[in-house]
Amino acid sequence: MVEETRIPVADGVGRGLSKLMTPKLHNSKNGLITTASSIAAVLLALVISGIMLKLTGKDPIAAYRKMIETGFQSDKMLEALQRATPLMLSAVAVAIGFKMNLFNIGVEGQYLFAALIAAVVGAAVSLPAPLHVAFILVVAMAAGAFWAGIAAVLKVKRGVNEVIATIMLNYVALSVIQWLFDSFFRDSSKSDLNVKTKILPRSAWMPDLASGRLSSMFIVALVMVFAYWIVVFKSRFGFRLRASGLNSVAARTAGISSNRMIFTALIISGAVAGLVAMPSVLGDIHAYGQGVPDGLGFAGIAVALLGRNHPVGIIAAAMLYGFLDATAGVLQIQHVPSSIIDVIKAIIVLTVVIVNEAVTRWMNRRTAARTSMALQAATPVGALA
Amino acid sequence: MNTEGNQIAVALDGIGKRFPGVIANHDVSLTVRRGTIHAIVGENGAGKSTLMNTLYGMHQPDAGTITVNGNVQHFKSPSDAIAAGIGMVHQHFMLADNFTVLENIILGAEPTHLGVLSKGVARQRITEIATASGTHVDLDAPVSQLGVGQRQRVEILKVLYRGARILILDEPTAVLVPQEVDELFATLRHLVDDGATIIFISHKLDEVLAVSDEITVIRDGTTVVTVLPRDVDRAKLGELMVGAELPSPAGRESEVGAAVRLQLTALTVDAPGQRKILDDVSFTVHESEIVGIAGVEGNGQFELCEAILGLTPITSGTVEIGDHDVTQSSTRERKQAGVSYIPFDRHREGLMLTSQLWENTLLGREDDARFMRGPLINTAEAHRDCTEIIERFDVLTPSEVVPAFALSGGNQQKLLVGRELSNRPKILLAAHPTRGVDIGAQAAIWAELRKARDAGLAVLLISADLDELIGLSDRILVMYDGKITATLDPAEATPKMLGTFMTGGKQEVA
Numbered sequence: 001m002v003e004e005t006r007i008p009v010a011d012g013v014g015r016g017l018s019k020l021m022t023p024k025l026h027n028s029k030n031g032l033i034t035t036a037s038s039i040a041a042v043l044l045a046l047v048i049s050g051i052m053l054k055l056t057g058k059d060p061i062a063a064y065r066k067m068i069e070t071g072f073q074s075d076k077m078l079e080a081l082q083r084a085t086p087l088m089l090s091a092v093a094v095a096i097g098f099k100m101n102l103f104n105i106g107v108e109g110q111y112l113f114a115a116l117i118a119a120v121v122g123a124a125v126s127l128p129a130p131l132h133v134a135f136i137l138v139v140a141m142a143a144g145a146f147w148a149g150i151a152a153v154l155k156v157k158r159g160v161n162e163v164i165a166t167i168m169l170n171y172v173a174l175s176v177i178q179w180l181f182d183s184f185f186r187d188s189s190k191s192d193l194n195v196k197t198k199i200l201p202r203s204a205w206m207p208d209l210a211s212g213r214l215s216s217m218f219i220v221a222l223v224m225v226f227a228y229w230i231v232v233f234k235s236r237f238g239f240r241l242r243a244s245g246l247n248s249v250a251a252r253t254a255g256i257s258s259n260r261m262i263f264t265a266l267i268i269s270g271a272v273a274g275l276v277a278m279p280s281v282l283g284d285i286h287a288y289g290q291g292v293p294d295g296l297g298f299a300g301i302a303v304a305l306l307g308r309n310h311p312v313g314i315i316a317a318a319m320l321y322g323f324l325d326a327t328a329g330v331l332q333i334q335h336v337p338s339s340i341i342d343v344i345k346a347i348i349v350l351t352v353v354i355v356n357e358a359v360t361r362w363m364n365r366r367t368a369a370r371t372s373m374a375l376q377a378a379t380p381v382g383a384l385a
Numbered sequence: 386m387n388t389e390g391n392q393i394a395v396a397l398d399g400i401g402k403r404f405p406g407v408i409a410n411h412d413v414s415l416t417v418r419r420g421t422i423h424a425i426v427g428e429n430g431a432g433k434s435t436l437m438n439t440l441y442g443m444h445q446p447d448a449g450t451i452t453v454n455g456n457v458q459h460f461k462s463p464s465d466a467i468a469a470g471i472g473m474v475h476q477h478f479m480l481a482d483n484f485t486v487l488e489n490i491i492l493g494a495e496p497t498h499l500g501v502l503s504k505g506v507a508r509q510r511i512t513e514i515a516t517a518s519g520t521h522v523d524l525d526a527p528v529s530q531l532g533v534g535q536r537q538r539v540e541i542l543k544v545l546y547r548g549a550r551i552l553i554l555d556e557p558t559a560v561l562v563p564q565e566v567d568e569l570f571a572t573l574r575h576l577v578d579d580g581a582t583i584i585f586i587s588h589k590l591d592e593v594l595a596v597s598d599e600i601t602v603i604r605d606g607t608t609v610v611t612v613l614p615r616d617v618d619r620a621k622l623g624e625l626m627v628g629a630e631l632p633s634p635a636g637r638e639s640e641v642g643a644a645v646r647l648q649l650t651a652l653t654v655d656a657p658g659q660r661k662i663l664d665d666v667s668f669t670v671h672e673s674e675i676v677g678i679a680g681v682e683g684n685g686q687f688e689l690c691e692a693i694l695g696l697t698p699i700t701s702g703t704v705e706i707g708d709h710d711v712t713q714s715s716t717r718e719r720k721q722a723g724v725s726y727i728p729f730d731r732h733r734e735g736l737m738l739t740s741q742l743w744e745n746t747l748l749g750r751e752d753d754a755r756f757m758r759g760p761l762i763n764t765a766e767a768h769r770d771c772t773e774i775i776e777r778f779d780v781l782t783p784s785e786v787v788p789a790f791a792l793s794g795g796n797q798q799k800l801l802v803g804r805e806l807s808n809r810p811k812i813l814l815a816a817h818p819t820r821g822v823d824i825g826a827q828a829a830i831w832a833e834l835r836k837a838r839d840a841g842l843a844v845l846l847i848s849a850d851l852d853e854l855i856g857l858s859d860r861i862l863v864m865y866d867g868k869i870t871a872t873l874d875p876a877e878a879t880p881k882m883l884g885t886f887m888t889g890g891k892q893e894v895a
Contacts, residue, residue, distance in 0.1 A: 243748055254716075254748045255749055257715060257716070257717065371787050371791035
């Protein structure tokens with residue numbers, strides 16, 4: 001009975017009022033505070049990283065200046081967007097899970113598996129150009145969904161924690177891919193060292209937005225982020241998903257089947273994950289093989305955290321990561337190890353998580369206090385016992 | 386200190402404790418003599434646990450003084466209380482399963498020699514304590530292999546090992562079977578003979594009468610009276626515990642209808658390896674009828690609601706809502722068939738605390754076509770609906786977009802009641818609909834329930850407030866140990882009668 005309310009609130013006995021103050025502003029203002037605190041956290045991370053650079057005898061100011069100088073050149077900007085593309089997809093995949101308290105750590109395995117299947121199936125059919133690309137994207141999503149579906153079935157049917165299942169399935173995916181690739185899908189007609197699956201026909205090549213610099217997958221990624229916003233934040237399905245994440249017991253009590261939500265959320269998450277490697281498969285290598293990047297699944301977790309699972313936040317965070325990756329190279333010219341970029345990225349995630357948590361608590365207290373004040377101000381004197 | 390003062394182990398004087406929005410304790414005065422078993426009885430929510438947490442230093446009282454062994458104390462934390470010789474045996478055991486008994490007992494107070502654990506020293510001391518208190522348990526057995534009664538003994542040893550001479554036992558018998566209860570009581574007697582003092586919290590009146598030297602009754606957050614067990618019987622004690630005042634009889638204009646809204650037939654829920662949680666429960670609720678369920682908490686009321694809602698698998702029996710057999714249906718299908726639920730715990734089962742009010746009132750109703758625009762949520766309509774609920778149920782809030790946590794408990798409850806009644810249900814399961822709300826809100830919720838009842842709603846009312854049960858119900862069923870043990874007419878029922886049945890007394894004449 002101690003747990004009445006954890007936050008000081010109005011204890012009102014006064015009478016009916018329902019509209020006062022300007023509550024509509026409350027939301028946009030909170031959004032503004034969140035944005036400001038995230039930017040502050042990024043700046044704080046840069047300061048901390050700067051101190052680290054200084055301690056190792058490098059000049060942080062010069063390094064940062066060089067990063068900004070080169071980073072805002074148009075080819076570097078395009079490279080940043082290109083690098084942001086898979087991160088957006090990966091982060092959306094992770095965020096769908098996060099929104100209902102499911103941690104899909106298996107995006108990594110899901111996208112690699114999907115990349116192989118999509119490349120193999122894509123090379124085996126012939127279709128007119130736009131259809132061919134669309135077909136491969138659908139196959140990739142189905143393959144990603146399938147791989148995530150294994151974890152979903154384990155969770156729903158056997159109660160296996162999805163964190164364990166998805167992490168382990170990453171390793172399983174790597175082995176399965178290796179086996180499938182070596183036994184069946186390796187293109188043995190080529191004898192060079194750069195082994196890959198059969199090259200996709202031209203009709204399956206994703207056109208570039210900027211030749212050789214930015215793939216049209218960037219547009220696909222933006223569309224997926226937009227779809228994420230609509231589905232998760234605006235639709236009935238999304239309402240149920242978020243309700244399950246916010247209070248699973250209340251959601252279940254309200255008639256929302258938790259098993260069905262878990263299953264659907266993981267499947268959708270896996271489907272989006274399936275697209276992560278498509279910029280490489282469709283736009284660059286035109287096959288599956290060396291050059292399909294790894295680690296994007298884990299990077300997506302950081303980007304989703306950084307963007308607070310919010311669509312705009314995810315785009316911004318992916319761009320920031322893309323920018324940092326694109327400028328990593330120039331640091332070496334400054335005799336600064338480019339791995340400092342990884343350090344900066346990690347520190348950014350930490351500072352953003354810490355700052356956001358602190359700010360959220362502060363805002364919650366403030367909201368509670370303001371609500372209480374608003375009620376007292378609107379209650380006739382003496383009505384509050 | 387005079388000698389009489391030295392006979393007093395614990396004296397609480399004028400203790401008051403407030404939590405935001407609730408007064409948990411006020412004007413609590415209690416004197417516990419050394420070497421006695423002192424029982425504290427009261428209903429759930431009467432303020433027993435708050436008081437004991439105050440005595441154990443879990444929080445500081447807002448008013449009053451605590452005197453232990455003649456010295457006024459200001460406990461800042463449980464470690465201060467432990468230093469003063471007070472120990473607490475919690476209702477929920479706090480043991481590390483994969484450690485042995487010995488390891489659990491010394492955990493947090495490990496004797497070391499040059500930084501090395503000296504289990505030998507510990508073993509010797511524990512054996513001494515165990516012998517002195519007549520508590521026997523294998524020190525090398527892993528806790529995971531122990532039964533509930535033995536685990537409790539480990540908890541008691543743990544407290545004694547830390548030097549406690551005043552033991553607080555919070556509902557110690559709640560988890561025990563009768564034989565274990567007897568063993569526990571023997572241990573307690575042994576401890577008291579050895580000079581320890583026991584504060585025993587319970588609402589099981591027979592046990593309290595059997596074991597204690599003195600009994601203090603707490604009601605509505607304050608101590609009502611202290612009695613000797615020989616001066617009272619169970620009925621008298623029950624009356625003291627629930628309060629004897631009867632509510633003014635609530636008139637009703639409508640008649641109980643003929644149509645059956647909820648029909649349970651031989652509903653049984655088994656828990657693996659334990660006794661039945663629900664045992665052959667059958668009853669009917671009609672249109673325009675309020676059926677009250679009286680019972681001490683934990684006798685199957687929660688599982689009854691879960692079973693009706695389809696949230697817990699049932700072993701046998703059927704549930705019918707209206708004329709649909711929903712025994713095999715999902716929760717959502719049952720809700721669509723017309724069942725609504727005011728939950729036991731609004732934070733756990735009812736609300737998304739960080740979400741705005743309009744999202745909370747939408748929860749569980751998002752299937753309703755009026756809240757949909759294609760596959761998307763019609764936010765404007767959901768906002769409008771929430772505003773309506775806020776106005777109709779007099780929810781004190783600046784607007785519908787504040788997060789639910791910003792509201793006081795009473796206003797959260799009114800919002801929930803509003804949400805559940807807005808579904809236009811056929812049958813409403815109302816669990817403690819007015820728990821923790823202020824008097825004004827209570828009257829408002831009662832009025833809404835009556836109004837809905839007059840308009841045809843069937844209500845299954847579960848409450849610990851016997852006045853509420855008697856005042857609102859058309860029929861009262863008593864639940865004890867998962868069974869319906871009595872059916873009473875509220876016109877004839879008194880809190881005293883209910884108290885008897887609720888604590889296991891049998892119905893002699895219907």
